[in-house]
Amino acid sequence: MASKLNVRHASQVACRDCSLSPLCLPLALKIEDIDELDEIIKRGRPLKKGEHLFLEGDPFHSVFAVRSGALKTYTSTNEGEEQITGFYLPSELVGLSGLDTDAYPVSAQAIETTMVCEIPFEKLEKLADTHPALRRQLMRVMSKKIREDQQMKLLLSKKNADERIATFLINLASRFRRRGFSSQSFRLAMSRNEMGNYLGLAVETVSRVFTRFQKAELIHANGKEIEITNAMELCTLAGGKLTENSEAVNIQ
Secondary structure: OOOEOOOOOOOOOOHHHOOOOOOOHHHHOOHHHHHHHHHHOEEOOOEOOOOEEEOOOOEOOEEEEEEEOOEEEEEEOOOOOEEEEEEEOOOOEEOHHHOOOOEOOOEEEEOOOEEEEEEEHHHHHHHHHHOHHHHHHHHHHHHHHHHHHHHHHHHHHHOOHHHHHHHHHHHHHHHHHHOOOOOOEEEOOOOHHHHHHHHOOOHHHHHHHHHHHHHOOOEEEEOOEEEEOOHHHHHHHHOOEEOOOOOEEOOO
């Protein structure tokens, strides 16, 4: 397995100037307090596609906020195969699952060129002691992850292939929308094979479902470029509803 990357170099944009701060940990802090968080953050060179941020079993020491690009987390099965457990987009935190056992239970790998902010957890914990709103934000992030894991178990146990992929696409669309990007047209950072691995589907099944969705005019796909052409029907297939501003909610 590839060695992990040591993310410990100087960088550029401070938290207060980052466009993602309204979605990341700084949203819990007052403007005058954000610099305290910025002082403990380590920023490094971009991870190239395929480079590891940390490996399964490495000692837990930091959480990481994705600044740009995308990461996947995965664990190794008893057969030595890779099982993908999640995908992380800009502003999302990865690594918190290592807090329980003091070791990362998964590996985190860049699936495209990715920038991260490394936040040493001991320093973050001390800062949270003096800023209760920051601690609450951490709890919200962990609660959201628990909820997503529960939804994923339901997805794999109850839904067919079409429903799984529809749910996956609607979830991505909502995440892009929260970041100020289009929820109708976006680029998939992950491959069809990685998507199938995560959803418990063969890559051939993923390709067939995409073909069916295109024939039904639910989406238009050109390689990794996706355009959702019938968000209402796709969301209904996923088991959810759309709000008035076309953001997916209540995915079951």
